[in-house]
Amino acid sequence: MNIDIRMAHLFSALNDDQVRQVMESSHTSTLKDSESLFETGDEANRFFLVIGGQIKLFRVSSNGDQKIIDIIQPGNTFAEALMFMEHPIYPVSAEALGPARVISFDNRRFLQILSESIEVCFRIMGTMSQRLRGLVKEIDDLTLQSATTRLCALLLRRMEEVGQMHFTLPAAKGVLAARLSMKPETFSRILQNLSSKKILKTKSNEIEVLDEDTLRSLAHLESIYGLEPEKPCALNGQSISLDLN
Amino acid sequence: MNIDIRMAHLFSALNDDQVRQVMESSHTSTLKDSESLFETGDEANRFFLVIGGQIKLFRVSSNGDQKIIDIIQPGNTFAEALMFMEHPIYPVSAEALGPARVISFDNRRFLQILSESIEVCFRIMGTMSQRLRGLVKEIDDLTLQSATTRLCALLLRRMEEVGQMHFTLPAAKGVLAARLSMKPETFSRILQNLSSKKILKTKSNEIEVLDEDTLRSLAHLESIYGLEPEKPCALNGQSISLDLN
DNA sequence: ATATAAACTTGATCTTGGTCAAATATAAAT
């Protein structure tokens, strides 16, 4: 198995020699479903590249609730930002969502390469910058948007990703619920509600969007037609009442 | 007025010549209370260093609610992470919290210096890494912790910062409420409740902590005495009932 | 195929924090 790590944005600026160096300190591992990679608080000497399956990053509250911070897809790296800290500690736990494969890299070794390549530094800063932006957006969603809004936004994103009105959910419902910071029951009820409003049809893991416009307005994204009206969306008005009872 | 920008972590690795170069593209401005610096969506060509007062970074929801993402203190920079993006756009709005002074710097110019100094790159990556960590913690707080927990944590942090059981709130109550993602009414009620439980005493803007241990357990931080017990905190049990009614 | 476990759904009820409105308190301005 010979993977070119340059497919990952983070490594894309490396020359052959540098790739060779990085690979020397690397280690590939195969994980079973829900096998743990590291836990919150562990010393962080290595960072990772997902090459198969999905890795979920999460935190657990004192009463056992699990909040999924991110689900890392193949081709993406994670935990690389920690290598610039004095006493790097993983701020989240990581485990496989289904069977998965990851390559891990030694921080120290990579820092050495970094210290010789401004270009790679710039890549990393770009990556971190994007991640920063994503987290700010996430905080926004969590505090300013309702559960329905978040779920609709996720469905819409998935729909556009696939390019079809008919698609399959990108993970188990319970997992998606945790990713959106809501309980599985709430997730289920919102879907049920959207169905009853003829906004979509659901059949186990498959979703078919029937009324894209309404879905879009519920997701607080402007419709494809024209720009935002004065009151950007009807959720708070009476035209669309989405009460859960 | 001659400020050495090297007090800011971000610039600390610059030599005299580099500082001179950066300063050439800089611009100092004085802001009145609640004067705007930039808004969400503006093109981001410059980043900032606060040298006096406070700058609040916030986002506004479609129904007008304001969420304060951060309050930047003197000596700190902000919006520097954007310079690594292709089409940099501020993801938040910024305005002065009371009268303030900031220096702004040109992204392009700074990137040029960066491209000549690995050391400065490393500083930046360190800064970004910390910020990333902070945001993850914030998401954790918002989704896994109650309003009471968040407020107690803030009080405790402030107490430790000042080193006194008796201290003054770091901003107006309404501002702190927004920072903690709660309404002023809720903020007020929680303080009132903590008072009635003899955990603290409040007099307008001043707080005196009476029962540090309980405060600490409410904030979900382990007490100074010993390590965490099996059930780390009593909030969910009956020993401390903190109902708001 | 059938048993067994895990994931999902549904209903009833409860809690946290939000909303609205009125009352005070604090600060700023004349």
Added chain:
DNA sequence: ATTTATATTTGACCAAGATCAAGTTTATAT
């Protein structure tokens, strides 16, 4: 020192989601 504006507090009520307890479906393993 008053007035006036702004910030905070308090009360009554409400709503979005959470919780708990059954069901029901789907997946996995024999």
